[in-house]
Amino acid sequence: MSKPSAQTIFAESFFRVNAELFAPFLAEAGLDERILHTPDVEIPAANYVELWEILGRRVDASIGLRIGIQTVSTALGAYGQAIRSAPTMLLALRCMSHFAVVLAHAIRVDFEIDGGQVILSYQCTDPTITRRHQDSEFTIGFFLSLLREITENPRLTPQRADFEHERPTDWSLHRDVLACPLHFKQSDNRLYFPIELLEMPVRTADPRLFQALEPFLEQQRQIRAPVGDLLAELGRHIASSLSSGGASLEMVAQSMGLGPRTLQRRLAEHQVEFRLLVEDVRRSLAEAYVAQDHYSLTEVALLLGYAECSSFSRAFRRWTQVSPQQYRLQAKANLA
Structure with missing residues (x-):
């Protein structure tokens, strides 16, 4: 594996779960198979994003969104566990934003309440990572998957979705999965939900586990x-x-x-x-x-x-x- 840079993402169990998909392309992305078996290994952020771009070229032009919508909270370690155990939706969204750096550097996750909407946004912040189409779509897909998981509502859909890249040639999966107006070449990657999202119960809530995880995540964030x-x-x-x-x-x-x-x-x-x-x-x-x-x-x-x-x-x-x-x-x- 190439020498880890200071900007990293943890493998967690996500790479083990998707080992069959990732393994053939690791070397091309400058990675080795250790990340498939070692949850606490740190992967250089640039190599991680490049792996997604390789998959988009070699496997499926919509691979990021396809895998994102299938990914569950437990694949992302303590970060995912804290979100699913949060007592309220407001705390779950706060975890998604506030503790994102614990999982990965070089990213920004925000949520805001604006004009009767809840807006969840994501962006890779490393200026040297310019090709990040698949990473953006994976993350947007994962966020929607996560919200469906914790509400136990597989039909939960946003009111609108934005992507910073150009519209793909084939965007049928985007229409099927997101089932809302789609906007491309935007300033950010965003999901828009009605304000009622905040009132939805977190059906996977585990307040005692959340209370145990939150101090650990805050320590790691600092x-x-x-x-x-x-x-x-x-x-x-x-x-x-x-x-x-x-x-x-x-x-x-x-x-x-x-x-x-x-x-x-x-x-x-x-x-x-x-x-x-x-x-x-x-x-x-x-x-x-x-x-x-x-x-x-x-x-x-x-x-x-x-x-x-x-x-x-x-x-x-x-x-x-x-x-x-x-x-x-x-x-x-x-x-x-």
Whole structure:
């Protein structure tokens, strides 16, 4: 397995349950079979999302939504157990949002009450993860599955669903599963429910178990949230600084309103090396830009802070073992 990054997701029993589906594609996503058998292993978030994209290309263009709607709370460890044991729907929704970082970094889960609706939203917050269609659909599908599970109402449907990506060529599964107006190319991934959702009983509630799990999850949240928040902010600032000629620690610290020594100290606290983080951001953005036709390779090189296209090409070959031109052709072939 590739060396875990600081932004991770726990395998829990989800990977064991879906071992037959995931196993053939783990190596291609930079993962190994240990994640199928070890619930507490941490998977780099970027590799996890890439695994979903590979499945979308190789297995089923709607695989994220298809697996999401089949996933049950117990597959996601203490996070899922706390949600299903919450005494009220309001507490269940709060758990989904507040403790999401315990399960995974680089994500945002929110719920709000607005205009007589309950809105549950999700987004991957890592700026270097640009291809995340399947991850978004898996999570939206899982949220709906979870709400149906805890209310024991398999017919529970949202009033509306939003997705941040473009509408798939075949979206029949989306219509069948969600059974509501669907909107694509939105600013976020959202499910909208009537306010009456808050009055629905949680039929899987177990107040004593919830009381035992909540302090543990809060402790874990306080451990995991700082590194997740810091790295998400750093990733955004590094990405925006690259096109200005590179992302030095001094430049990024200044854009964050910090002194270089303060930033260095915060990174050291989380055992994160700035140079390697810049390399990860640059590589992830390079793969995303090259895979699309929106930019010429010269423009990609400039966006990533390279003065010459040849320097970028050498770095890209070092990262991927193929040239940018070959990578772009492979990406097109995968989408065909």
